[in-house]
Amino acid sequence: xxxxxxxxxxxxxxxxxxxxxxxxxxxxxxxxxxxxxxxxxxxxxxxxxxxxxxxxxxxxxxxxxxxxxxxxxxxxxxxxxxxxxxxxxxxxxxxxxxxxxxxxxxxxxxxxxxxxxxxxxxxxxxxxxxxxxxxxxxxxxxxxxxxxxxxxxxxxxxxxxxxxxxxxxxxxxxxxxxxxxxxxxxxxxxxxxxxxxxxxxxxxxxxxxxxxxxxxxxxxxxxxxxxxxxxxxxxxxxxxxxxxxxxxxxxxxxxxxxxxxxxxxxxxxxxxxxxxxxxxxxxxxxxxxxxxxxxxxxxxxxxxxxxxxxxxxxxxxxxxxxxxxxxxxxxxxxxxxxxxxxxxxxxxxxxxxxxxxxxxxxxxxxxxxxxxxx
Amino acid sequence: xxxxxxxxxxxxxxxxxxxxxxxxxxxxxxxxxxxxxxxxxxxxxxxxxxxxxxxxxxxxxxxxxxxxxxxxxxxxxxxxxxxxxxxxxxxxxxxxxxxxxxxxxxxxxxxxxxxxxxxxxxxxxxxxxxxxxxxxxxxxxxxxxxxxxxxxxxxxxx
Ligand code: SF4
Ligand code: SF4
Numbered sequence: 411x412x413x414x415x416x417x418x419x420x421x422x423x424x425x426x427x428x429x430x431x432x433x434x435x436x437x438x439x440x441x442x443x444x445x446x447x448x449x450x451x452x453x454x455x456x457x458x459x460x461x462x463x464x465x466x467x468x469x470x471x472x473x474x475x476x477x478x479x480x481x482x483x484x485x486x487x488x489x490x491x492x493x494x495x496x497x498x499x500x501x502x503x504x505x506x507x508x509x510x511x512x513x514x515x516x517x518x519x520x521x522x523x524x525x526x527x528x529x530x531x532x533x534x535x536x537x538x539x540x541x542x543x544x545x546x547x548x549x550x551x552x553x554x555x556x557x558x559x560x561x562x563x564x565x566x567x568x569x570x571x572x573x574x575x576x577x578x579x580x581x582x583x584x585x586x587x588x589x590x591x592x593x594x595x596x597x598x599x600x601x602x603x604x605x606x607x608x609x610x611x612x613x614x615x616x617x618x619x620x621x622x623x624x625x626x627x628x629x630x631x632x633x634x635x636x637x638x639x640x641x642x643x644x645x646x647x648x649x650x651x652x653x654x655x656x657x658x659x660x661x662x663x664x665x666x667x668x669x670x671x672x673x674x675x676x677x678x679x680x681x682x683x684x685x686x687x688x689x690x691x692x693x694x695x696x697x698x699x700x701x702x703x704x705x706x707x708x709x710x711x712x713x714x715x716x717x718x719x720x721x722x723x724x725x726x727x728x729x730x731x732x733x734x735x736x737x738x739x740x741x742x743x744x745x746x747x748x749x750x751x752x753x754x755x756x757x758x759x760x761x762x763x764x765x766x767x768x769x770x771x772x773x774x775x776x777x778x779x780x781x782x783x784x
Numbered sequence: 785x786x787x788x789x790x791x792x793x794x795x796x797x798x799x800x801x802x803x804x805x806x807x808x809x810x811x812x813x814x815x816x817x818x819x820x821x822x823x824x825x826x827x828x829x830x831x832x833x834x835x836x837x838x839x840x841x842x843x844x845x846x847x848x849x850x851x852x853x854x855x856x857x858x859x860x861x862x863x864x865x866x867x868x869x870x871x872x873x874x875x876x877x878x879x880x881x882x883x884x885x886x887x888x889x890x891x892x893x894x895x896x897x898x899x900x901x902x903x904x905x906x907x908x909x910x911x912x913x914x915x916x917x918x919x920x921x922x923x924x925x926x927x928x929x930x931x932x933x934x935x936x937x938x939x940x941x942x
Contacts (some may be wrong), residue, residue, distance in 0.1 A: 476861070481863070554819070569897075607807055612797035
């Protein structure tokens with residue numbers, strides 16, 4: 411299909427084919443896009459995957475139900491807690507254990523802190539992709555506080571491995587509540603900065619409004635989930651429609667926009683940060699006393715059967731599917747990762763637009779490449 | 785009409801930029817709000833939280849005694865095969881044979897700091913250290929023997 415000349419690749423019809431990535435700052439990782447261009451207009455975007463494939467699913471088959479959870483922190487590393495939560499939920503479904511209320515609250519608190527951290531990083535990275543460098547550091551300032559909280563309670567900054575079947579690994583650190591309250595205070599003071607720096611900025615609005623349009627029907631047919639789908643008006647928040655943990659008892663709104671463009675996807679994330687902060691606010695003073703972990707056997711064995719759990723990560727719906735033959739290790743594990751489906755819509759979204767808009771569309775899809783490749 | 789729209793567009797654009805620039809200038813003149821850490825210059829004052837997982841270490845007391853019985857629970861709990869325990873048989877003064885560890889081999893290069901071994905240990909013999917500067921020139925140096933030479937099991941630990 412392509413003829414290779416010395417410097418550039420061209421198709422027989424004279425279109426130029428260029429490679430974006432696998433090492434390109436705008437792809438946020440090792441994503442390789444093969445773009446067919448007619449002048450500046452995109453005719454086709456072909457993602458090439460597999461650069462960071464570690465076959466986590468296959469690896470999990472040889473690990474016990476306690477051990478496999480740690481590896482899922484390395485899928486979508488920006489929502490590691492939520493991945494771990496999904497896996498723990500699937501295992502708990504098989505074990506039929508009751509989770510102590512304290513553990514549930516700690517889990518949700520951690521999930522929401524992760525979501526905030528992930529969304530503000532997406533905010534900063536998007537602004538950086540579009541040429542504004544300062545917001546990135548503002549995002550990192552608050553994210554750093556969250557990482558410090560994680561480091562203190564869970565022992566690591568990104569790959570926490572904090573959720574275990576039956577609860578959480580350790581009790582929260584004595585400083586936890588104080589530091590989360592400091593974070594809430596910091597956010598309430600500084601959240602206006604986010605809007606001042608980016609949301610109202612004309613350059614930003616011009617580069618994202620009516621760019622990378624994804625209709626509701628297309629979002630559904632591509633299986634897009636998470637903030638990217640909610641910006642197209644698809645109601646798909648797992649926390650609302652299939653509530654897990656204690657989400658059915660919490661007050662928060664599902665953010666829905668109908669525009670379906672990059673700006674709407676951006677706005678969904680900004681609003682979701684506020685919702686997550688309000689969830690944290692509701693819970694931080696109401697952590698019940700009690701155990702942080704249910705008593706489980708030293709060696710976990712799931713009964714024969716299939717177990718599925720779904721959670722809402724910062725990027726969309728993560729499904730964990732475990733097939734058990736009754737042994738100590740799963741027979742098969744499959745992860746339905748949100749990034750993979752979200753990426754599949756990229757070609758459709760950007761076809762016919764200019765190459766600069768590709769970056770904006772990609773930035774608002776908030777792709778995490780290890781999540782796509784697994 | 786067109787001109788009016790055009791001017792209000794330009795005005796809006798300039799205003800939004802000015803708001804952003806005001807923020808930037810604020811931080812430009814308020815150095816105390818800058819939070820960059822000067823690593824590695826601040827090595828001496830850098831405090832990591834006590835739960836931070838840097839590497840697995842085995843605590844020894846002043847009599848060069850540790851608490852590891854050689855039960856291999858940590859070896860089984862580790863997802864990566866990072867720990868290898870070589871046991872030997874000690875002869876006690878009464879002539880009884882007793883299992884003890886000969887070498888607790890720990891491959892730092894394989895460790896993912898998941899904390900599962902620490903959770904699994906029934907006698908709290910191992911814990912996580914806060915060190916994090918692990919780079920070495922030769923990767924053989926990353927394979928460590930955690931029990932110190934000549935160390936033995938603490939009294940009363942079963
Ligand atoms: S921290 Fe995890 S990977 Fe490292 S030795 Fe312990 S169990 Fe193994
Ligand atoms: S460190 Fe703990 S778990 Fe590992 S062999 Fe020694 S006593 Fe057993």
